[in-house]
Amino acid sequence: MKASFFHNSGRLTRLIFRRDRLRISLWLLIITALTMITAFAYTNLFTTQQEIMIYAETMRNPAMTAMMGPGYGLDNYTYGAMMAHTMLVLTALAVAIMNIFLVARHTRRDEESGRIEMIRSLPVGRLSNLTATTLASFTVNILLALLTGIGLFLLGIESMDLQGSLLYGASLGAAGIFFAAVTALFVQLTANTRNAIGYAVIFLGISYLVRALGDVSSEALSLLSPLGLITRTQVFVNNYWWPLLLTVAAALAITALAFKLNSLRDLEAGLLPARSGRKTASSWLRNPLGLALKLQRTSLIAWAAGLFILGASYGSVFGDVDAFLESVEMYREIFIIAEDIPFVEQFIATLMSVIALIATAPALIMILKVKSEEKASRIEHLLSRAVSRKQVMGSYLLISLAASLLMLLLSAAGMWTAAAAVMADPVPLSLFLKSALVYLPAIWALIGLTVLIIGYKPGAALFSWIYLGYSFLVIYLGEMLQIPDWLSGLTPYGYVPKIPIEEINIPALIILTIISIILMAAGFRGYRQRDIQLSG
Amino acid sequence: MAVIEIKDLAKSFGEVQALDGINLEVQEGEVYGYIGPNGAGKTTTIRILLGILQADRGKAAVFGRDAWQDAVEIHKRIAYVPGEVNLWPNLTGGEIIDLFVQLRGNNHKSRREELIARFDLDPSKKCRSYSKGNRQKVALVAAFAAEADLYLLDEPSSGLDPLMEKVFQECITEFKEEGKTVFLSSHILSEVEKLCDKLSIIRQGKIIESGSLNELQHLTRTRMVLETKEEIPSLQDLRGIHDLKKQNNSHSFLVDTAELDKVIQHVSKFGVKKLESSPPKLEDVFMEHYRDEGGES
Ligand SMILES: Nc1ncnc2c1ncn2[C@@H]1O[C@H](COP(=O)(O)OP(=O)(O)O)[C@@H](O)[C@H]1O
Numbered sequence: 001m002k003a004s005f006f007h008n009s010g011r012l013t014r015l016i017f018r019r020d021r022l023r024i025s026l027w028l029l030i031i032t033a034l035t036m037i038t039a040f041a042y043t044n045l046f047t048t049q050q051e052i053m054i055y056a057e058t059m060r061n062p063a064m065t066a067m068m069g070p071g072y073g074l075d076n077y078t079y080g081a082m083m084a085h086t087m088l089v090l091t092a093l094a095v096a097i098m099n100i101f102l103v104a105r106h107t108r109r110d111e112e113s114g115r116i117e118m119i120r121s122l123p124v125g126r127l128s129n130l131t132a133t134t135l136a137s138f139t140v141n142i143l144l145a146l147l148t149g150i151g152l153f154l155l156g157i158e159s160m161d162l163q164g165s166l167l168y169g170a171s172l173g174a175a176g177i178f179f180a181a182v183t184a185l186f187v188q189l190t191a192n193t194r195n196a197i198g199y200a201v202i203f204l205g206i207s208y209l210v211r212a213l214g215d216v217s218s219e220a221l222s223l224l225s226p227l228g229l230i231t232r233t234q235v236f237v238n239n240y241w242w243p244l245l246l247t248v249a250a251a252l253a254i255t256a257l258a259f260k261l262n263s264l265r266d267l268e269a270g271l272l273p274a275r276s277g278r279k280t281a282s283s284w285l286r287n288p289l290g291l292a293l294k295l296q297r298t299s300l301i302a303w304a305a306g307l308f309i310l311g312a313s314y315g316s317v318f319g320d321v322d323a324f325l326e327s328v329e330m331y332r333e334i335f336i337i338a339e340d341i342p343f344v345e346q347f348i349a350t351l352m353s354v355i356a357l358i359a360t361a362p363a364l365i366m367i368l369k370v371k372s373e374e375k376a377s378r379i380e381h382l383l384s385r386a387v388s389r390k391q392v393m394g395s396y397l398l399i400s401l402a403a404s405l406l407m408l409l410l411s412a413a414g415m416w417t418a419a420a421a422v423m424a425d426p427v428p429l430s431l432f433l434k435s436a437l438v439y440l441p442a443i444w445a446l447i448g449l450t451v452l453i454i455g456y457k458p459g460a461a462l463f464s465w466i467y468l469g470y471s472f473l474v475i476y477l478g479e480m481l482q483i484p485d486w487l488s489g490l491t492p493y494g495y496v497p498k499i500p501i502e503e504i505n506i507p508a509l510i511i512l513t514i515i516s517i518i519l520m521a522a523g524f525r526g527y528r529q530r531d532i533q534l535s536g
Numbered sequence: 537m538a539v540i541e542i543k544d545l546a547k548s549f550g551e552v553q554a555l556d557g558i559n560l561e562v563q564e565g566e567v568y569g570y571i572g573p574n575g576a577g578k579t580t581t582i583r584i585l586l587g588i589l590q591a592d593r594g595k596a597a598v599f600g601r602d603a604w605q606d607a608v609e610i611h612k613r614i615a616y617v618p619g620e621v622n623l624w625p626n627l628t629g630g631e632i633i634d635l636f637v638q639l640r641g642n643n644h645k646s647r648r649e650e651l652i653a654r655f656d657l658d659p660s661k662k663c664r665s666y667s668k669g670n671r672q673k674v675a676l677v678a679a680f681a682a683e684a685d686l687y688l689l690d691e692p693s694s695g696l697d698p699l700m701e702k703v704f705q706e707c708i709t710e711f712k713e714e715g716k717t718v719f720l721s722s723h724i725l726s727e728v729e730k731l732c733d734k735l736s737i738i739r740q741g742k743i744i745e746s747g748s749l750n751e752l753q754h755l756t757r758t759r760m761v762l763e764t765k766e767e768i769p770s771l772q773d774l775r776g777i778h779d780l781k782k783q784n785n786s787h788s789f790l791v792d793t794a795e796l797d798k799v800i801q802h803v804s805k806f807g808v809k810k811l812e813s814s815p816p817k818l819e820d821v822f823m824e825h826y827r828d829e830g831g832e833s
């Protein structure tokens with residue numbers, strides 16, 4: 001590779017920071033704040049040695065291991081170890097998503113939209129844009145590592161020393177660098193930004209699943225996953241740095257491959273051949289619903305498969321959960337709420353609440369497509385032909401609602417299939433289904449909120465994601481900590497009964513459903529009345 | 537020395553043979569028109585010259601250097617405007633012009649201001665609010681503000697209104713006077729014939745004609761609609777008349793530009809009541825040319 005391939009990389013790096021200064025600052029701020037707040041929360045929520053002991057026992061449970069990685073330092077549990085164990089994988093997922101979007105946005109999206117063509121007609125090298133994006137993303141991850149690391153240390157919590165705090169930050173940074181590299185590779189393969197992001201997200205999902213299965217069954221398997229590697233740092237207890245060295249080394253190798261592939265290919269081309277499409281529209285494509293479905297088919301299928309597999313991997317630990325519970329006497333005594341409810345069912349409730357939140361993402365993606373189609377000036381093509389706005393919004397809403405049902409059914413089915421295979425005394429499918437489907441009204445409420453936003457202020461659509469993120473955090477942490485009621489009262493998921501450990505609460509579900517319907521109706525009204533956005 | 541030299545250039549995208557053995561030479565100081573219908577391979581040619589696509593075979597050289605190998609060196613001396621301009625929505629037009637000028641490394645503040653005024657561009661607006669024509673103007677100002685020896689323009693006036701198109705043509709004329717080389721693609725012959733010294737016509741990845749405008753006169757035809765007081769006998773037998781259609785007293789036909797004078801002299805004897813003419817459309821030229829010569833259509 002010649003030096004001229006990298007000409008002007010520095011200027012392009014500055015351009016990325018100029019364009020994304022707000023976006024990057026927000027990500028850094030949110031992740032750092034989140035880390036510091038949860039660390040601080042632990043010191044308030046667990047004050048007695050007894051409470052900490054109970055929490056440590058919970059962390060020995062295979063279901064918890066599958067969800068967040070293997071517990072460590074449990075015999076002498078500290079706030080640092082608790083916080084790092086609970087938050088590392090979850091935060092790393094958010095950091096990975098940030099990196100996937102950051103890299104895809106500055107490589108394939110800019111290329112697909114023809115902006116890189118203008119840049120490349122100037123004295124700018126063939127690899128300069130990839131170099132700039134790589135430099136920018138690595139810088140952001142290093143900043144993130146320092147900010148979270150120093151932030152944690154500054155809290156002054158006894159068990160959180162400087163080395164451990166920096167290692168925690170560095171684990172996040174390493175995961176970020178790894179997924180930046182993976183995305184840089186995927187954008188070389190396909191000419192389409194959506195596909196590139198899709199591949200990278202699927203890769204992230206697989207990394208999580210491999211870690212979950214590995215953590216429960218095989219240490220070696222876990223080490224194959226970057227998320228598995230970073231949990232091996234055992235922050236605040238053993239402070240191992242070697243997993244991060246491995247992660248970063250792998251990231252550098254992947255980056256080198258991405259550079260090589262980039263130098264070989266034409267601008268705007270992908271290395272995987274693009275399939276050519278049909279010449280005529282099939283009959284079901286000839287109406288707005290068919291079109292909406294066709295546009296989202298691949299994404300729908302990918303999410304459906306992903307949720308089934310996620311359900312199955314969680315389900316596969318139930319055999320171990322049973323065995324584990326037999327062995328821990330104390331745990332049984334403290335935690336059994338009612339004798340007639342088998343203990344394992346409590347974990348169904350816990351896992352299902354996490355799954356329901358994840359299953360909301362595809363439902364939101366399906367409805368938000370109305371907005372992105374509008375922004376790309378493609379909705380006009382429909383509206384200018386005898387298609388009403390009600391039909392357009394209705395089509396996407398229908399798909400979104402159907403997706404919410406489908407995702408919950410599949411994840412429950414996945415969990416049951418795996419659980420039935422490993423348990424001596426299997427839990428019936430109906431229980432899994434009930435536990436999952438009670439979340440429908442809460443998901444609908446989020447869909448309703450999104451319809452409302454699209455109807456009145458489509459620019460604010462990001463709010464739906466932030467709200468989902470908030471809900472996730474409150475529910476996820478709420479499973480482990482006793483967070484204040486008003487915090488969980490701010491999200492519809494807080495009102496969903498945890499079946500089978502709680503009684504089904506029909507009035508709450510009906511009220512949620514009514515609220516969803518009102519939100520949707522209001523959104524439709526707004527959408528019919530407002531101007532359709534035009535772009536030049 | 538030829539500024540652009542293309543020899544036996546070929547490029548395919550999967551099954552599509554976009555370029556199939558192109559030969560072309562542009563000399564210093566020429567304004568060169570590259571004409572062809574949509575999908576002919578104009579953009580592909582220009583992208584190979586820019587070194588952002590790699591040719592399957594053949595030679596593409598700019599300033600005597602290889603377009604793929606020496607792209608960065610070449611780009612220091614060229615300015616390019618694409619047909620479809622996309623810009624970053626959250627940067628202003630002014631910021632983008634400055635960025636492009638900086639990336640090139642030479643700075644002409646006065647030229648920038650002058651061009652912004654001439655193209656009537658508001659550089660303080662964010663690009664998301666620019667129309668297609670305004671984005672085109674940003675690209676034109678950025679390209680023209682820099683000192684360059686070769687201008688590569690891919691259907692540059694497609695988004696401009698007539699007023700701005702005139703400014704654009706003035707700029708090209710100035711470059712010509714300064715001795716700069718301009719390579720201009722278009723699918724509308726009449727748009728470029730005023731500006732160009734030489735032309736090549738490309739169709740389905742092959743150059744089918746090239747030469748000076750005079751040499752290509754035989755290719756261009758003018759469409760006419762004519763009404764006369766007296767009936768014109770045997771109009772179709774006249775040399776250079778094609779595609780004759782008659783409706784009541786009105787004749788519609790194509791005339792070879794070379795035969796225009798004789799045809800007008802002839803028909804004027806019959807008392808012209810109405811005469812409309814429209815410039816030749818490229819499609820007409822190709823269709824007719826190939827039908828006449830019995831080539832593929
Ligand atoms: N990236 C690409 N992938 C596949 N086919 C392409 C690509 N770019 C151009 N083509 C095809 O190559 C041919 C020439 O295209 P192009 O050079 O853009 O034509 P023009 O600029 O003259 O309209 C067309 O048939 C077009 O469909």
Ligand SMILES: [Mg+2]
Pocket residue numbers: 575578579580619690
């Ligand atoms: Mg073109």
